[in-house]
Amino acid sequence: MSLYPKFSFNITHRSAVSGARAGLLKTPHGTIETPAFIFCATKGAIKGAFPREMKAAGTQIILSNTYHMMLQPGSELVEKMGGLHKFIGWDGPMLTDSGGYQIFSLGHGSVASEIKGKRVTHRPKTMLKITEEGARFKSYINGQIFLLTPERSLEIQRQLGADLIVVLDECTPFHVDKSYTECSMHLSHRWALRSLAEFQRGNDGRQALYGIIQGGIYEDLRRQGAEFVNHHPFFGHAVGGSLGASKEQMHDIVGLTLKMLDPERPVHLLGIGGISDIFNGVEQGIDTFDCVHPTRLARHGGALVTADHWMRYEGKGGEHINLRNKIYREDSRPIDESCGCHSCQNFSRAYLHHLLKAQEMLALQALTIHNVYFMNELLKNIREAIRTDTLDIQKKKWAGV
Template structure:
């Protein structure tokens, strides 16, 4: 029912794989789209399928608060509840512990500081994370066992252990203690998973250790020693894009390659291309639909007036009279039907359909990217293919 097979390529650590789940097969490398609250922002599951998507993820933390895991289970699990009859992943809620307490990974890399939402996190202890619901203000305690039970009720194919994701600004001593706590939580998560195992889900361990090579090595050794189905590289990935790549280099080479390797929360085109070279099999990020809501359309360098950037901003007045599609060779519904001038107009008058139309393109762009990566790895043309998608 579950399996992961792969074969090596001639491109560094890059590999082609097949990840089989009860709800379908994922060809890797692959991108996982974020339906955080059991819905894609602005898109239906049919539109996701039409764009070639293989797998989506939802969030344990948010769904545990609304509508509640029990309701989702009564509705037949996430696949039936959402209408997405395909592979799904749920994260553990650990990332929300981090983002509510310290700010998101993306905010760190962009140099942003904390907002008021940090006040919702009250305390992290050996038992778990105590927080106040942003939904209704009630107090909650999320333990490793709770996270596994919630994810069991949600019913995704692939699930994650509960961890604390440390921020960039803490010192090595705190990072080490947090990593050790996450390892103990991982053991508890695994024990609860084994207790409830129904052969319908598989569990990923998470690699922590911040920006410190020796801690990352310790965390890799830990997850390798445990019977997880897959690995997920998480935690603080540094304060810049360059440091993020260094952190991935600290972890990826030391992981058991017989297991699928996931990179949490990263979705930039250049980051994906570099990650594939390091042996990463799957990626996830809200990036494609988030930038769409702000007028951002993903394009290859050849179609970008600023080729060092990975998207164009359709709000800009330069597109006022532009009768060309976002990308002339893109087969998506948006590009075969609408001009940049029309999308610019929709954004200016704040029509919600603009976000949907740009998201359709961005999702298909990401799926085209991953398909091109897989084909080029099979054809041994990856170095040339990379240049079509990003400037190195």
């Protein structure tokens, strides 16, 4: 009997010129058209938007974070309240990550910082120790000591009740040597087997488990990581770990990894959400992406725009405009005349600039809705382009390359 009776992944179209594919990922809470973007409701909420607004903007799936929900309000409470879907008022598909990324970021800094070449973080290090048993750390809320093991991560994710869940892993940083990366990968494999055993012990058919491919920037280690997940009964695969010191190296590592994976399983790229990065990932065969970038950018005054828009109106390349800048103080245009989101249909750049300067919450809500709508339109256009073999046209329009 299948481990995943209520799940399926069917590829409906494969590109003739790249690894891109369009598909349907069926879950108990709905079917996701892929490629798709997963928005981060890290602590059980999308910052700046109601669930109904996320739906209205075309969102198919969101995620919450095991680490943060464990610390507050606690997975036991969420389970008592009927699970994440009922607790937060979202009736569509959901994913929870394992907490492994937080183990990494608490010890070293973020993946985004690595790719941007930033190695120093001034956040307090709350991770205490990683051992065979799991990761021991202090709560950033009250200093309480926690131990996150593979079994506990799966138990928390079961209590939260998301459709798609992930094994616990150690996400190794870029600036360690190959020896450390290899030891870390093998530790993650042992943790993954424990995660899988715990999943099978409590599996009731309502969740599907993803395995993670580690191995840093090393081809032979990535090959071992791919072989490991291919040979175990995970529903899907997630490409994780350090992806290099630059976007170019990241693209190379993603492409290398995808060539080694079982082509019939869905593949998720963890924590990547730049427009050009999404096109590259899609061309390599990535089916889903997640990143805080669209909503975080909105909270800093940034509105996503296409490269085509940039060239027509700003005269230079980029992926967003910063509405805090004084050039928008008397700009009566919407963010994008061609955008169908509520913000572009109702607000001018001048008004949004004013709201930002006045520190009005509406500015962050309006920009969040725009960025969410933008990302959903981007992926909708990508799906259609795969079906019509016109991905290059859309790539030039959205990413300028």
